[in-house]
Amino acid sequence: MFKAVFLDFYGTLVHEDDVWIEAICNRILASSSVQATTGEIGRFWWDSFSSRFIPSYGNAFITQRKIELQALEETIAFFESTCNPEELCRILFNHWQAPPLFEDTVAFLRAIDVPPIIVSNIDRNDIEAAIQHNGLAFEHIITSEDARAYKPRADIFHQALHISNLKPEDVLHVGDSLTNDIIGAHNAGIRAAWINRKNKPTPQHCTPDYTVQSLTELIPLLKL
Template structure:
């Protein structure tokens, strides 16, 4: 029996910052005279590695992790980076992201409680949810639990808030590693929203794979 739905925020309900990160990578690659793919790869590698160890007493907010990544890129490619200005642009986007066209109808069609589970700073995620008036029962962020998906802490906090068992829940998200991998490890059914057709990482299996939220059919 389905008693609740957990759903990712950025990249699932609202636009992610991929376009801004791609633009930043292109600008840095032009300054450094290196392929843009090298800068993009360095961005993601540093950000993911930093997030993997940022939990518990070692937790750092997404803004702090991003600041550190921007500093790292400047050093790695020997180019000037206006770290605070670049971070301000990203934070503005996190607080005012575009609503993805299938999100409102998806949420409106659910007849069980919904909790957003987001790897984001609390103020930014809640601002994005409030901006679009998203109809959700609660919002759990990485800052709330001092851990990032796919670690279990964000999912467990959401389950506790809704008072449900993992077997009674479906988690919907666009990240194969963070969303599908993390939720599956706790015994939840999962929906992978694979908008770009990237597929899932090796060893990760979703209950359902869809190209958009309009294709989601929940039990």
């Protein structure tokens, strides 16, 4: 029986910024002097963004806002676009602070009996604004900024366990990212549920303890 549930936030409880990412890629393409596609721009941007997570740790930690700005600056320069990276970042930051809920989020949070605890790769100010915007409440909120580490490093999960006074076997972590959430939780010895809303195939390198398409499927696991 689980004593608490750790929850990823973006992509799990609220919508990711996919729509805005696509819009930004279109803007970069429209102002670019390089032959490219929006797919190529998106892949370059993602590679630039994600590569900064690995060295961003401990004393070298950089907030997600700074990483996003650096990645967009590099992407805009590579594709010789005239876009303003700070202006494009503001589009994302506005979404981060006011993302829409998934339809099953409120029903899930109301039905479970164990305390919900947020464990998220985001800056604290952004997630607090998003939680307030959606009228939600959680037992604890642990961010990458607090742990000075990003998932899938175990550090952020260890900090969440310490703050909640729980052991790894007491907790189920729920998230939409196989790398960050499932592998990250397993790195800390925590069982993990993959919220697979788009019915993606499960790769061989990662095996979630549970796979669901809706949060409400997890309610029986989290009832006392």
